[in-house]
Amino acid sequence: MENSNNEIENLLIICAADEGKLKILLKKREKEPYYGYWVLPGEFIDSKTTVENSTKQIFNDLAPIDYTYSFSSQIFSDLNRYENKRVIALTTVVITDKQVIELKKKKENIEWFDIDELPKLGFDHKEIIEKVSQEIKYKISCNYHDILLYLFPSDFTLSELQTFYENMARKEMDRRNFKKKIVAQDLIIDTGVKDTFGGGRPSTLYKFNVEKMKGMRL
Amino acid sequence: MENSNNEIENLLIICAADEGKLKILLKKREKEPYYGYWVLPGEFIDSKTTVENSTKQIFNDLAPIDYTYSFSSQIFSDLNRYENKRVIALTTVVITDKQVIELKKKKENIEWFDIDELPKLGFDHKEIIEKVSQEIKYKISCNYHDILLYLFPSDFTLSELQTFYENMARKEMDRRNFKKKIVAQDLIIDTGVKDTFGGGRPSTLYKFNVEKMKGMRL
DNA sequence: ACAAAAGTGTTGCTGTTACACCCATGG
DNA sequence: CCATGGGTGTAACAGCAACACTTTTGT
Numbered sequence: 001m002e003n004s005n006n007e008i009e010n011l012l013i014i015c016a017a018d019e020g021k022l023k024i025l026l027k028k029r030e031k032e033p034y035y036g037y038w039v040l041p042g043e044f045i046d047s048k049t050t051v052e053n054s055t056k057q058i059f060n061d062l063a064p065i066d067y068t069y070s071f072s073s074q075i076f077s078d079l080n081r082y083e084n085k086r087v088i089a090l091t092t093v094v095i096t097d098k099q100v101i102e103l104k105k106k107k108e109n110i111e112w113f114d115i116d117e118l119p120k121l122g123f124d125h126k127e128i129i130e131k132v133s134q135e136i137k138y139k140i141s142c143n144y145h146d147i148l149l150y151l152f153p154s155d156f157t158l159s160e161l162q163t164f165y166e167n168m169a170r171k172e173m174d175r176r177n178f179k180k181k182i183v184a185q186d187l188i189i190d191t192g193v194k195d196t197f198g199g200g201r202p203s204t205l206y207k208f209n210v211e212k213m214k215g216m217r218l
Numbered sequence: 219m220e221n222s223n224n225e226i227e228n229l230l231i232i233c234a235a236d237e238g239k240l241k242i243l244l245k246k247r248e249k250e251p252y253y254g255y256w257v258l259p260g261e262f263i264d265s266k267t268t269v270e271n272s273t274k275q276i277f278n279d280l281a282p283i284d285y286t287y288s289f290s291s292q293i294f295s296d297l298n299r300y301e302n303k304r305v306i307a308l309t310t311v312v313i314t315d316k317q318v319i320e321l322k323k324k325k326e327n328i329e330w331f332d333i334d335e336l337p338k339l340g341f342d343h344k345e346i347i348e349k350v351s352q353e354i355k356y357k358i359s360c361n362y363h364d365i366l367l368y369l370f371p372s373d374f375t376l377s378e379l380q381t382f383y384e385n386m387a388r389k390e391m392d393r394r395n396f397k398k399k400i401v402a403q404d405l406i407i408d409t410g411v412k413d414t415f416g417g418g419r420p421s422t423l424y425k426f427n428v429e430k431m432k433g434m435r436l
Numbered sequence: 437a438c439a440a441a442a443g444t445g446t447t448g449c450t451g452t453t454a455c456a457c458c459c460a461t462g463g
Numbered sequence: 464c465c466a467t468g469g470g471t472g473t474a475a476c477a478g479c480a481a482c483a484c485t486t487t488t489g490t
Contacts, residue, residue, distance in 0.1 A: 176455090180452085181452080196461075
């Protein structure tokens with residue numbers, strides 16, 4: 001009862017919105033077991049570190065910027081997660097900006113993946129990601145804790161936002177109705193800038209009206 | 219990095235709906251420190267136990283029945299939670315039936331409290347309950363994971379349900395409109411039984427239409 | 437007969453859905 | 464000039480909000 005002597009790891013589910021999809025940052029493992037497999041970035045937590053500090057440390061090691069938002073998600077405590085010892089996994093979801101995607105080039109062993117199209121994963125990380133991603137999608141689809149503000153901190157097009165939202169909530173919407181709903185609540189602001197990338201008519205770039213978005217349940 | 223040597227406790231936030239309020243089960247502490255204060259039921263997790271099994275064990279020690287639903291909530295990992303050692307607290311929310319309330323008589327050191335009117339609490343449990351209760355209330359007010367089915371497993375009156383819902387979502391509703399909304403979606407079934415308790419006209423007892431409630435977001 | 441709580445219906449309003457054509461750009 | 468994707472308005476409908484009086488019971 002007194003000395004429990006458990007090992008604890010903190011695994012990060014680092015997410016960003018890109019091209020209407022939810023992306024996750026994975027790391028290619030460079031030692032056995034699971035050499036060459038993809039895994040969640042993480043570390044063991046020692047008795048001098050809080051989970052919050054551990055999260056900052058892991059994140060800063062991958063991208064030298066601050067993330068904007070994180071929350072604790074599920075706990076995985078099966079006895080046989082590792083071969084020779086018992087390790088409890090705490091999972092922390094970190095929401096960051098898609099611009100961080102560009103930083104991947106600085107470290108060659110990390111890569112973004114579509115959260116629904118995962119590569120070969122080590123340990124029980126496939127199961128972990130699948131369970132946690134359901135929670136994330138649910139939270140996004142009702143804008144829990146203003147999570148959309150963190151997923152879209154900078155300019156976005158309406159169709160980008162709509163495609164993303166449709167993927168999270170798993171339902172399709174009419175383009176005009178989607179805009180009306182959002183404009184009626186004054187949730188977005190026209191930046192005046194156009195996005196000329198890709199074929200077709202340039203699309204307007206919007207940003208969120210932060211004050212109106214706060215506490216807004218979608 | 220290898221031997222983290224943390225101690226981990228699993229603290230239970232055991233909740234039930236009663237008289238329109240969210241109740242929490244607390245235990246009176248029988249030793250120092252915090253002798254005589256109220257604390258969350260819990261235990262240290264050893265390396266042979268999963269969090270899920272630990273939860274079952276703690277719960278069964280308090281009430282010899284099965285609980286119906288639980289989920290992992292927040293993690294508290296401040297370095298100074300205990301005087302002489304570092305203990306990480308995992309919190310597990312357990313939703314149970316208010317009938318368990320009657321079982322309290324079998325153990326004299328446990329008691330139900332309104333989650334918004336807490337007694338003197340030991341350790342950092344006041345802070346923990348306040349943080350976790352926000353999450354629970356939010357989840358109830360959108361019926362996350364069909365949580366209402368577990369809070370009201372047996373018959374209830376409409377005003378009981380409405381008062382409870384109003385307290386969780388922190389908004390008042392018109393009695394007629396509340397009923398219409400629920401009846402329109404076919405969420406409740408008239409049991410044919412009346413509740414004659416208290417003054418005034420007897421109220422109809424309903425039960426949830428389980429199939430219709432599943433996946434229903436309120 | 438009075439107090440307490442439950443039951444019920446209508447109307448206006450607001451938000452949601454369904455739907456089709458034109459516009460700006462690049463190739 | 465054609466392909467691509469973006470932008471816009473209206474009308475029917477459904478869900479939501481506002482609102483007051485009657486019924487059943489216990490005392």
